[in-house]
Amino acid sequence: DTAVSQTPKYLVTQMGNDKSIKCEQNLGHDTMYWYKQDSKKFLKIMFSYNNKELIINETVPNRFSPKSPDKAHLNLHINSLELGDSAVYFCASSSSWYFVVAETQYFGPGTRLLVL
C-alpha cells in the first residue's frame, strides 16, 4: 500500500493553462504539505494543512490554490501556468503540525511539471 500517492506523475502543458495535482495519504495523518523542488534540487515548502485547515502559506503566487476536501487529501490547483512553474511538486504528510522536535514527513513520489 502506498502511504502518500500523487497524480499525475508527469504533467506537460502549455503556458497559460490551468492544471491540478492530487495527493492522498493513507497514514491517518492530520497534516499535509505541498513542496516545490526546483531544477537545482532545492526543496521549499509552499503550503501546509492540518485537518483541512490552512496552517502555512508561504510567499507563493496566488495562481496556486491548495484545497483539502478532507484530512486524507490535499490538492493543488495552478492557474495560468508560467514557464517558471516547471518543477517537481511533492506532497507530504506528518502526524501533526504542532511540534518542537521535527516529526517524520512522508513524501509522495512527486509530480514532474513541465510548462512549455
Add this chain to the structure above:
Amino acid sequence: TQLLEQSPQFLSIQEGENLTVYCNSSSVFSSLQWYRQEPGEGPVLLVTVVTGGEVKKLKRLTFQFGDARKDSSLHITAAQPGDTGLYLCAGAPAGGTSYGKLTFGQGTILTVHP
C-alpha cells in the same frame, strides 16, 4: 529566515571510499533531520537528531548534531553504489513550535561508482 547551507553540492567517489556531508547554519535548530532522495522518488527520512553533540549511527552512516545545534554532519563509511542519491538536511527552528515548517538545505548529490 533560517538558512541551511549544505556542502559539498556534488560528490563523486569510488566504491569503498569514505565521505562527509556538512550542513551549517547561523541559526539554532531544535532538531535536524537527514533525508535521502533517490531519482524519481520523494525524500525518505534517515534520522532525526535532537540533542547538541548527539551522534547517531545507522549501519555505515554516522550523523552528528553540533554542540550548539547549528550544524550537522553525515559521514558514510565504505560507500556503496546503493548509497547514490540526493542527501538533504532539514531543520526545525528552535524557540518554540515550528508549526510543521522545515528549512531544507540545498542538497548534496552523491554518486558512488562501482
